Amino acid sequence: MNLVRQFADIGRSDLETAGGKGANLGELTGADFLVPPGFVVITDAYRAFVRDSGIGPAIMAAAATDTDDPSRLQAAAETIAGLFAGPVPEAMAAEILAAYHRLGEDARVAVRSSATAEDLADASFAGQQDTYLNIRGDAELLDAVRRCWASLWTARAIAYRARQGIAPDQVSLAVVVQLMIESEASGVMFTANPTNGRRDQAVIAAAWGLGEAIVSGAVNTDDLVVDGTGRVIERHTADKAVQTRYVGHGTAERPVPEHRRRLAVLDDGAAAELAALGRRVSDHYGTPQDIEWARRDGEFFIVQARPITALPEETGEVPTSWEVPRANSWYFRASIVEQLPDPLTPLFGDLINGAVSRSLTGIFAELLGKEALPPGAMTFPMINGYAYYAYEISAFGRVLTALPSAMKAITGRAGFVERWRDDAHPAYQRIVADWTARDLARLSSADLYDGVAELLEAGATYYTVVQTIIPPAASSETALTSFYDRAVRRAGDPPASTLLLGYDSLPILAEKSLYDLAAWAAERPELKEWLLNDQATHEPADADQFRSRFHDHLARFGHTTYNLDFAQPVPADDPDPVLDTLRFFLTGQGTDPHRRQAEAAARRDRLVRELSDRLDPVRRSVFRRLVAQAQRFAPIREDALADVGLAWPRLRQLLGELGRRLVRDGVIDEADQVFWLRDAELKDWLSGVVLGSRTDEIAKRKAVWRGQRLATPPQMLPDNGWARLFARWMPAVSGNETGPVLRGIGASAGSVTATARVLGGPADFGQLEPGDVLVASITTPAWTSLFAKASAVVTDIGGPLSHSSIVAREYGIPAVLGTGSATRRIRSGEQITVDGDAGQVTLIEQADSATPAAAERRRSLVPVIAGVAAAVGVGALLFRRLRRRKADRR
Structure with missing residues (x-):
């Protein structure tokens, strides 16, 4: 047969x-x-x-x-x-x-x-x-x-x-x-590390006796990690109480002799021999293998081998040392860095350094002369992949002399707004419009590169001006809050932030636009069904009209960034997260933003009237003036920040076209790999150098990036007394705290206990369920649509005037920001308590087994001086220059 x-x-x-x-x-x-x-x-x-x-x-x-x-x-x-x-x-x-x-x-x-x-x-x-x-x-x-x-x-x-x-x-x-062989030891070996995807590490589980019980998890195992050189880099030797042996016509668990229970099954030499055998098997198949092995009389037998399924992408070492490039400088993670929570991709890191440095140096040169900030005194380097502002200590001292002027600038805030509204924003729009009007196919590769450089430069320049709005916005809200809490507020009165709610800003307008589109679609049953079923059914008659309306929405709001690194898509070129929120509204969930805003505005105006009526004339006058000043700035910061990404859709299109040409020349395999090239490589290619394939090198860079992403970058370097002095002005705590309580800034009042959902970016947005706590490194205006689902917000980075804070207040949900390590300490699916009043997050499972310290340190709601010297110094200098211009006009 x-x-x-x-x-x-x-x-x-x-x-x-x-x-x-x-x-x-x-x-x-x-x-x-x-x-x-x-x-x-x-x-x-x-x-x-x-x-x-x-x-x-x-x-x-x-x-x-x-x-x-x-x-x-x-x-x-x-x-x-x-x-x-x-x-x-x-x-x-x-x-x-x-x-x-x-x-x-x-x-x-x-x-x-x-x-x-x-x-x-x-x-x-x-x-x-x-x-x-x-x-x-x-x-x-x-x-x-x-x-x-x-x-x-x-x-x-x-x-x-x-x-x-x-x-x-x-x-x-x-x-x-x-x-079957009477094995003295047996186990399982993965020829790549399943926890970090490293192909140069073998992971071995070993036990005495037969191996079947190891696969089923019935016995304890020694666990080892062996690197590509055969060196054992990790070892855990278990107490192996039982082993599986032959018994009659079957198998059974039997006690391990006492003298062998804590003895290593494999010494370093045997582990290296087994790992080498695994490498040979992997090389034979051309892919990492999951191998069952047995050892008898010192020889290793392969009992079974199969490809490893669901192996994660390779992840490099997690950085532990944070050495600074220059000893005579201070390094800060603030200002624009708040929009860059992850390590930078190589091309963005190379290009943004010069763009940010030039934008800040240029403003200082304009306001104080070319010698104010000498070339190289301020840079924007990466340390372990993370962006930092770097100031020479002597130059930083010069900039700090602007602080007294910054404090005096409270009465002259209009100058900052005028510069942003009348000069910086229109100039940025013109540059973006110019490059958007050009036909990509007709542009040379050098032209495409020039467009990327010019648009990124324009974005950095615009962002620098936007940051000058932060100090007056911060000081106006801080002044109002301080006066309100000390001279106005009584028991039972709401927080001062209630007086600043209910205003339109671009993120709120984007939410209302999407809600209105969902309401329009909900009135058309066939269209609604088509959208809720992910467009899998027959296309309804209104589909084209929906596409047109959705396109209009993206044309107006699709440039908001999830992360300023241009390797990250924006809604304009990856609208799936926006569509998910539209479907959420279509199901009838979420609140009507028009009604919510109207109620907040009515409550705000009523509270101002009631408070004013009960104050004496002196306090009433001060109160009304502070309220008017703070309310004027309430939406401006969000409007300005939301448009930072105006250039990003076109930036990504230019880079996409460059990527396609690099694919054609065999430099990369996919157009998106362009983001992982270095600027020097791109320039070599533009000059005619034959680079050859960079695919293997890009894979290594991605592995390093993934390892860096698991680190918690210090907020200031070097970590010394000065860093601790400036810590209270930084947008996050150190991130090195342990225990069940994470501390940060209580940026929106209230307390919620709910399921945490840790989101790394737009690709994860679909994981957020209604009522979850949104946990993220940061949230930018592009994240606003998620707030309709969330019961609370927790971030690694952010302060009282960050996007997360402002929008959380609009939605009336608690927010704790600037924890430093929430995305690393909190696991998706676990229950947490977010206390926006105390500024802390409790990890309930850990709290059940540990008692937090009795004295809780609460961070002060001091103004976030963005970029420390950058924002405060530049803001003060701008005010001084604008005041001179007004005097000249008189």
Whole structure:
């Protein structure tokens, strides 16, 4: 019948004949790896048994059960198992037993299921079918073969295949029969590290005795990590109380002798030998492998190998040292850095350094002369990939002399607004419009690069001017809050921030625009159904009109950035997160922003009147003046900041076109890899240098970036007394706190206990469920749509005037900002309490097992002096210059 194949006669191409497990064991045997001998009862034997016994239709009928109903699944599996109770046909049995006898008289064998849909690169199906160990004798073997066939239809296997989209009639099963060895030790090895994706690290689990219990998790294991040189870089030696041994015609757990319980199963030399064996297997297959191994008499045997599925992208080392490039400088993470929470991608990092440095140096030169800030005195370098403002200490001292003028500037705030509104914003719009009007296809590659440089420069210049609005906005709100709390507020009165709510700003206008579009779509049942079903149904008549309206929305608001690094998409070129919020509104969830704003405005105006009426004339006069000043600035900061990304859609289009040309020249494989090139490489390519493929180098850079992203960058460097002195003005705490309480700035009042949802960017927005706590590094205006779903907000970076703070108040949800490490300390799905009054977040699971310190330190709501010297100094100088201009005009 030819229904049995020896391992030596099978290779990786025999998946349909030998199943995944059998094909891999044959491949390893043929490549001269040490594999215990055995054979495969091929899939034709399974098909013949099903056909000849007539059970095929009954199997298909039972397997068609509802996979979401566990009881029906189990009943179906039991029904199918009964169908395989018949005897193996005589001729088939004879062929199987002949192969078995060649392994030795009454040999101990493992009988393993080997399905045609298992041990694949994209789905391992590990544990979905059955394995039988220490099988001895003809009758036991044939019974184990039948039970393996039946295990193709266990409840877990049926459900697993349904989730993978594999139809019941597409699978078959071979059976592997393999000689068992009396192993002294065994285990599992991943030839790439599954926790960080590192391909140069092997992870080994080892225990005494047989390996099956290791796979099932029944015994403790020693755990080791071995690097590419064979060095053991991590080791945990377990207390191995039990081991799996042969017992009669099966296996059982037996105590480990006391003297071996805490003894390492593998010394460093054996671990290095095993890791080297794993590398050879991986090299043979060309992909990282999940290997089951056994050791006997000092030799390593491979019992099984399969590709590692769901291996994460490779992640480099997490930085622990934060050495500064220059000892004579101070380094700050503030101002524009608040919009750059992650390590910078290489091209953006190279280009933004010069753009930011020139924008600040240029303003200082304009206001105080060319010698005010000498070339190189202020830079924007990266440390471990993170952006920092760097000031030479002597230059920083000069800038700080502007602080007294900044404090006097309270009465002259209009100058800052005028400069932004009348000069900086129109100039930025003109540059963006000029480059948007140009035909990309007609531009040379050098022109495309020039456009990127000019638009980024324009964005940095605009941002510098926007930051000059921060000090007056901060001081006006701080002055109002201080006066209100000391001279106006009584018990039961709301916080001062209530007096600043209910105004329009670009983020609020964007939310209202999206809400209105959802309301329009909700009135058209077919369109609503089409949108809620992710446009999978027949396109309704209103689809084109919806697209036009949605395009108009993106044209007005799609330039807002999630992160200023231009490698990150904006809504204009990745509208999926915006569509998700529109669908949320379509379901009738969320509040009407028009009504919410009107109620906030009415409450604000009523409160101002009531408070004014109860004050004496002197306090009333001061109160009204402070309210008017603070209310004037309430929406301006958000309006100005929301337009920082005006150039970003066109920037990304220019870079996308450059990327496509680089793909054409073989420099990169995908256009988006352009963001991971260095500026020097791009310039070399533009000058005609043949670069060759940079794909491997880009993969290394991405791995380094992922490792850097797991670090918590210090807010100021070097970490000394000066850093601690300036800490209260920084937009985040150190991030090094431990324990169940995270401290930050209480930026919006209230307390909520709910499920945390940690979002790294727009790709994660769909994970946020209504009522979740939004946890992020920062939130920019592009995140506003999420606030409709969130019950509270927690960020790593941010202060009382950050976007998160202002919008959280508008929505009436608690916010704790500037925790430094929320995204690293909080896990998605865990319960947390956000206390916006105390400025702290409690990790409930940790709090249950630990008592926080009695004295809670609360950070003061001091004005965030953006960029420290940058914003305050520049703001003061601008005020001084504007005052001179007004005097000259008189």
